[in-house]
Amino acid sequence: xxxxxxxxxxxxxxxxxxxxxxxxxxxxxxxxxxxxxxxxxxxxxxxxxxxxxxxxxxxxxxxxxxxxxxxxx
Ligand SMILES: [Zn+2]
Numbered sequence: 001x002x003x004x005x006x007x008x009x010x011x012x013x014x015x016x017x018x019x020x021x022x023x024x025x026x027x028x029x030x031x032x033x034x035x036x037x038x039x040x041x042x043x044x045x046x047x048x049x050x051x052x053x054x055x056x057x058x059x060x061x062x063x064x065x066x067x068x069x070x071x072x073x
Contacts, residue, residue, distance in 0.1 A: 004035060004037050004038040004040070005037075006035040006037065006038070006040065006042075007035055007036050007037055008033040008034070008035060008042065009033060009034055009035070009036050010031065010032075010033055011032040011033055011034050011041070012031075012032050013029065013030065013031050013032065014028075014029075014030045014032070015027075015028060015029040015030065015064075015065045015067060016028055016065060016067040016068065016069045017062070017065050017067070017068055017069075018068060018069045018070065018071030018072075019052075019071040019072045019073045020049060020071055020072055021072050022072065023051050023052045023053070024049060024050065024051055024052060025049065025050055025051075025052055025055070026047065026048070026049050026071070027046075027047065027048045027049075027050075027058060027062035027065055028045070028046070028047050029045070029046045029047075029061055029062070029065065030043050030044065030045045030046075031043070031044045046061060048062050
């Protein structure tokens with residue numbers, strides 16, 4: 001069997017933030033891709049943690065995240 005030279009195609013994204021502790025937050029973003037030849041999937045993840053009072057310091061990609069999931073609270 002030949003080894004696939006994957007050709008990745010963007011599939012979807014998932015992102016959210018949550019309280020990770022009394023004064024801290026975790027931001028999470030994942031981009032999913034699939035190979036159009038063999039249909040293998042890969043995910044590229046980003047994470048960022050910050051203090052609750054320092055949300056102005058978070059990276060641009062995290063600023064657009066509005067979906068909140070259950071965490072420490
Ligand atoms: Zn492939």
